[in-house]
Amino acid sequence: MKEYIFLLEEPVRTREIKILASGMMDAFKKAKEFRKNIVQGTKLKVNMILKGVRYTD
Numbered sequence: 001m002k003e004y005i006f007l008l009e010e011p012v013r014t015r016e017i018k019i020l021a022s023g024m025m026d027a028f029k030k031a032k033e034f035r036k037n038i039v040q041g042t043k044l045k046v047n048m049i050l051k052g053v054r055y056t057d
Contacts, residue, residue: 003054006031008038009047016051 001020004027008015017034021027035048 001056002027003056004028004031005051005054007049007051008035009049010038010042011044018054020056 001022004019004021004024006017006019006027008017017031019027019030019034021030031048035046038044038046
């Protein structure tokens with residue numbers, strides 16, 4: 001498994017989320033869904049950036 005780290009840049013703050021996934025597409029889908037929930041709740045623009053990947057056992 002890999003731990004994908006994404007930065008969610010909101011107008012107020014920057015949030016870092018970590019997602020465990022087997023592949024990049026799986027992690028991206030989960031992060032996109034997380035971002036979508038924030039946008040629907042706050043009605044603010046949120047940018048998403050891949051910060052890095054951490055390999056785990």
